[in-house]
Amino acid sequence: MSANNVPSRLKKILDAGHLAVTSECGPPRGSDPKAIKKKAEMIKDHVDAINITDNQTSVTRLCSLAACIHLKLMGVEPTLQMVVRDRNRIALQSDILGAASFDINNILCLSGDHQQFGDCPQGQNVFDLDSMQLIQTVRLMRDEGKFLGGDAINRPPQMFVGAAANPFADPFEIRVPRLAKKIAAGVEFIQTQCIYNLDKFELWMKQARDRGLHEKAYILAGVTPFKSAGMAKYMKNRVPGMDVPDDVVKRMSGVPKEKQADEGINICVESIQRLKEVEGVKGFHIMAIEWEDKVPEIVERSGLYPRPNDL
Amino acid sequence: MIVADKKPIEEIIDMVKDFKKLLIVGCNECVTVCEAGGKKEVGILASALRMYFMNEGKKVDIDEITLERQCDHEYLEELRNNIDQYDAVLSLACGVGVQFMAEKYFGTPVFPGVNTCFMGVTEERGVWSERCQGCGQCMLGKTAGICPISRCAKRLLNGPCGGSTKGKCEINKDLDCAWQLIIDRLKELGRLDDYEEIIPIKDWSTERAGGPRKVVREDVRL
Incomplete structure (x- = not known):
């Protein structure tokens, strides 16, 4: 079955040549679905699809799949984030089928943070597959209609297959080869780590273009607005694989506390505007961590509104 | 080699405190190299336990022996003629040695004196790190x-x-x-x-x- 038949709205928007806009919502630490619906309600008219994170930072939450189903029932397009930390190949394939049974058509294949960062540091991890192999698994299930064990799947999943890329982690020299590897594994769209070091991102993008990778997968640039100078410093110093240049921290610290949130939004909008000019950037992934109400403003001020609705 | 680390003395005491005649058995292989369960550590542990029991006013006999290996029949057999003299054995071998001892001497309680950690290398004296999980x-x-x-x-x-x-x-x-x-x-x-x-x-x-x-x-x- 050809990938062209995948009924993903996100895919259609990208195929039509529009700049796509995605965002993400973290599920609640409880079973009340109102929290996730409220977040989705805030942003649904300003984005094409909403990622639901999968026990991010290894903190136990309502599961990504259930939250995606809530979105789907609201008429919002979800992207199922799936980490390989907590489930073996039986559970991963089973959840993919579960998602497909609700016609969830986007999936983001991830490794997942180590459990040491979360609320169960004494727990086991699984890592039966890695993120690269999960991409291969979804493609096998979709394109060949087969399980990893070789048996045929009745009504194979129809999913647009994504993965993350971090242009800023080390070693830098394999960051583009790693992207190439994910593309070779079958990834179709990429959402990048939050971009604050635009120069370095542009260098990564140039190296990707030199290998023609920007034509083999849609690359959505990841952005996260800072709420405060404290958050900028925290991201710079504490979050593994994050690259926040000094001048950005300085800019946040240089404005009075009550104006820092506005400055964070300004930086985010300016970044999007600059990134729009980078050849190969096909859209944006706005990760407004517990600040979803600001997503509409960021999208509008970046000239990305209204969203295409004729697809 | 198999790298092990010493168990806290309190934990060992808790396991063996009710026995009257104890045999502490070291191993001359991996746990000797990583300084957790060789002849030297057997001696140190025996002294610590003797001191503990003396302070508690308990009479407990503690003997010491270190075998060439505890993961092979031929060396474990060296205990065959004397094992029945003891109420319990405290093995300072890795988990492999402890289990082989327990299999062989079915009626004798055997306790582990070390925590078996991983297969690894000596980076420098006092520093060992993992290299293999035996996949x-x-x-x-x-x-x-x-x-x-x-x-x-x-x-x-x-x-x-x-x-x-x-x-x-x-x-x-x-x-x-x-x-x-x-x-x-x-x-x-x-x-x-x-x-x-x-x-x-x-x-x-x-x-x-x-x-x-x-x-x-x-x-x-x-």
Whole structure:
């Protein structure tokens, strides 16, 4: 079955040549679905699809799949984030089928943070597959209609297959080869780590273009607005694989506390505007961590509104 | 070698405090090299226990012996004629030796005196680190001689993850990122292009997942 038949709205928007806009919502630490619906309600008219994170930072939450189903029932397009930390190949394939049974058509294949960062540091991890192999698994299930064990799947999943890329982690020299590897594994769209070091991102993008990778997968640039100078410093110093240049921290610290949130939004909008000019950037992934109400403003001020609705 | 670490004395006391005649058995192999369960450690532990029992006003006889190995019949058999004199055995071998002792001397209580940690190397005296998890299907030929299963916290076969920072792992800044080591060595060997070969989904059935393992070699059996 050809990938062209995948009924993903996100895919259609990208195929039509529009700049796509995605965002993400973290599920609640409880079973009340109102929290996730409220977040989705805030942003649904300003984005094409909403990622639901999968026990991010290894903190136990309502599961990504259930939250995606809530979105789907609201008429919002979800992207199922799936980490390989907590489930073996039986559970991963089973959840993919579960998602497909609700016609969830986007999936983001991830490794997942180590459990040491979360609320169960004494727990086991699984890592039966890695993120690269999960991409291969979804493609096998979709394109060949087969399980990893070789048996045929009745009504194979129809999913647009994504993965993350971090242009800023080390070693830098394999960051583009790693992207190439994910593309070779079958990834179709990429959402990048939050971009604050635009120069370095542009260098990564140039190296990707030199290998023609920007034509083999849609690359959505990841952005996260800072709420405060404290958050900028925290991201710079504490979050593994994050690259926040000094001048950005300085800019946040240089404005009075009550104006820092506005400055964070300004930086985010300016970044999007600059990134729009980078050849190969096909859209944006706005990760407004517990600040979803600001997503509409960021999208509008970046000239990305209204969203295409004729697809 | 198999690397072990000493158990806290309080934990050992709690296990053996009700016995009257104890045999502490060291092992002259791995646990001697990693200074957790050799002749020297047997002596130190015996002294500590004797002092404890004396302070408690208890009369407990403690004997010491260190065998060449505790994972082979022939050395464990050296205890055969004396084992019944003891109420319990405290083995300072790895978990393999403790179990083989328990299998062999079915009626004698056997307690572990060390925590068995991993298969690893001596980086320097007093520092040991893991190198192998015995997955049963060695892939070091594909990863420049550095094992991502034992040395990557997520055992990623196609790493590194996004948490690799300045050559270190996201879980601990003192821990090398295995994939940084692999890439550095591939580069040194002029084989960096190998990085782009996707390592396929692993068959974990030869690892712990497949149940207790056994190697049977008909060609060397007697």
